[in-house]
């Protein structure tokens with residue numbers, strides 16, 4: 584997919600299994616929305632092949648539309664329409680819609696049904712967009728940045744709803760640049776950058792495929808001796824960063840490193856302010872693959 588000279592989606596290829604949640608994860612401008620819009624039939628690809636539920640989104644649009652749900656990144660409703668009118672309208676376009684009252688309750692929209700769309704908060708507009716995508720009982724739902732602008736409670740409700748859909752056999756394809764969302768929700772993650780898939784796998788595969796766990800600890804002070812000894816324990820990949828009134832140390836660690844660090848604490852009479860041992864996050868994976876941070 585190109586926009587003029589700009590290549591937005593470049594030999595990007597992936598497949599989605601039914602009844603799963605797939606996250607297309609990438610930074611701003613990576614090509615996520617363009618990819619989804621191509622699958623939804625809103626954009627005609629200049630090359631390559633797209634099949635959705637076995638259908639061509641361009642040629643078989645009439646057959647495909649009743650079977651998919653689409654939540655756009657923004658908009659999708661008239662500015663003056665009341666939230667409830669909009670959802671009722673979309674429900675009437677479908678043969679067997681869900682109960683709109685139930686969707687309102689679930690998505691916390693019951694109090695703003697009479698509010699014009701343009702006066703809804705960003706998070707409320709998102710929730711209405713999600714309700715519009717789901718009301719037709721789709722087999723497959725595309726959700727573009729589903730929780731952007733939502734407060735933490737609405738985010739959790741949305742996640743639960745998407746998980747329930749998967750439980751009912753619905754296929755979910757979502758885009759996000761939130762690592763926690765991709766890690767928490769998806770069966771499979773495709774990390775995309777500059778229009779290409781740069782890594783694919785389950786969140787666990789992606790975060791555990793390379794190195795061992797990372798140890799992060801914060802100590803109040805670090806003398807020269809203690810620093811040298813610690814660098815020997817943690818090896819070349821150790822990172823030592825001065826914080827305001829403390830020092831943060833992080834590096835790869837396995838069981839024996841952890842034991843050596845504990846002995847180091849005892850020997851230097853250091854009491855850590857914090858000590859965590861964890862797998863890499865998807866953020867770390869993206870940084871390793873591209874040298875850039877994903878939120879940038």
Ligand SMILES: Nc1ncnc2c1ncn2[C@@H]1O[C@H](COP(=O)(O)OP(=O)(O)OP(=O)(O)O)[C@@H](O)[C@H]1O
Pocket residue numbers: 586589590591609610611612613614615616617618656760
């Ligand atoms: N209508 C358009 N005309 C020209 N360029 C566009 C258009 N839509 C997108 N682009 C460009 O194509 C690239 C991919 O954009 P796209 O919206 O697909 O990315 P994205 O990963 O969804 O980003 P975001 O997370 O910001 O939504 C970007 O460089 C963007 O500037």
